[in-house]
Amino acid sequence: MTTTSKPALTARQVAWRRRRQSAGRTWAEFRRHRSGLVGLGVLVVFGLAAICAPLLASHESIEVTKATGGVLEAPSWDYPLGTDADGRSVLALLIWGSRVSLMVGLLATAISMLLGTLVGLASGHYHNFFGKALFRITEWFLVVPWLPLAIVLSTVLGPSLLTVAFVIGIVSWPATALLIRAQTLSIESRPYLERARALGAGDWRQMRRHVLPNVMPMVFANTTLTVAGAILTETTLAFLGLSDPLYVSWGSMLDEAFNVGAITTGAWWFMLPPGICVIVVVLAFTLIGQALEEVYNPRLRERA
């Protein structure tokens, strides 16, 4: 009968237990969305390929100087997806390219999320000049056409992977900021925030302890959609030759395919696979994002 007198749980333990439960509920709800699960499965495969790239294909196989194949060879047993204009295996390039495409996409998303969440929170929380100014800036970035802005920024900053991630982050944060702002406004009008204010909580505490935890699910669902956009943008920038020429990504492969005339010579093995990879990964992120949105937004769930 010793088990009946359990020691009382500390506040932290209660909080963690509650978090675990809520994560479990989210997962149970998410599992009901088949498209989301398919997306997750696809992502796991691509993620593993990116992480295990050195095991699947040696780095030498994508170095121009150590290329072993002929120019634009059609698929064969040695080269399942043929070779590129430098005689490198397209399959090896795809595997190594997945690293750069995913990494830049994730890094850009991290920048975009951080910036978007901070600006969105602050512009929703402060009703003074500062908040209004932040809102105006967000609106301005939404209105400016993103591709020309990205082109101008990367031309001015010079080509490197960090620049590309930074540029994508800069052009993609405003959508997040607006979403977070709207969410913040609706949360701040609830009684428990009035209570927090009455008890003397400062701006920082209100935002961090009361608003942020409530907008986090939205941030989470939005993140996956932002990654999808970021990978597409990375591909486009690389295609336009604005990425780091030292790293192979799906976009830079397509840029090369276009430049060496894979289109006119009918070298489909060089042109189709990178594009299909982009579509599959972007689609996977989009499906997960949509499933998460439905999980976190019961209104959508009822309708769907």
Added chain:
Amino acid sequence: MSAPTSTLVADAEIQPSRSERRGSGTWRYVGSKVLGSLGALLFVVVFNFFLFRVIPGDPVRTLARNRLVSDKQVEELTRTLGLEQPLPQQFLTYLKNTFTGEFGLSFRYRQPVGDIIIDRLWPTLLLVGTSTILAALIGVYLGMVSAWNRGKVVDNVSTGFSLTLYSMPEWWLGLVLLAVFAVGAGPIPSLFPTGGLHSTDIQDPNSFAAGLDTAWHLALPVITLTLAYLAEYSLIMRSSLLDEMGEDYITTARAKGLRDVYVRRRHATRNALLPTTTLVVLNLGFVVSGAITIETVFSIPGLGLLTTEAMDVPDYPVLQGAFLIFSAAVIFANLIANLAYSWLDPRVRT
């Protein structure tokens, strides 16, 4: 791509907090929107100024590293940019030049940037304008059919098709279409030209034959862009129609005994068209910048190709001018979309 719609959502949200003064409300709304757009435009101008002056190091030296720039041009550039003057003075000169339409000389073409841009505007407008209209019509129709048959095979196919198109870089689709229908693949012969806007053997550029020739050249790029754009319209139309179908007034209409077709056509579709219409108007602003990659793939001498060519040099005056035009177009379209929305849906203005 969901970004443009969220602006409107945000606008709709802040408007009701305004003081309710009937009569002057509309004009006040229009006034605030116009002022806001002018502010945004001014911000673009300022941004443009500083962006091209934060080029690491001395701008002129950075520009001069470029082989296409001669010593004389460096001198001229220093003068036109007014780089020997203090910064505030430079800024005023720049403002004056911008508002009088002087964007400087292109490094590459040695012509005023304004003239080049006007020259290159028409192919872009023709290409993207046509695609936008086609995409809007087809997209809205697809979205409607999807929503009406929610959960059925038609809906799944159409939504899957739209989502896949939405996840595709539009220029990659262009490359594939180019390889298949212009170069010819397998049994498919070469049906369309691989690029450009005219055949070289056309004598009179204003003849009917020349028009047909241009249409033939534009067919593939227009198909590509239409497919790329229609995905967004169809997805938006589907979701807003589903939104409307869940509203109480639809139940009321049904309860009155109206036929389903009537309820859909006259009640649901009208309201569901609202967000889509705004999106179309908003996207019209992206018309001028929207075709950057497609013009590169199909070598159509429009503003997009101008931009990517300028990027390679890099031709800073052209980039600066193009960026200003692209942004101005979007800001203007945004203004029109806001005004149109408030006219179509008066709830926004109150």
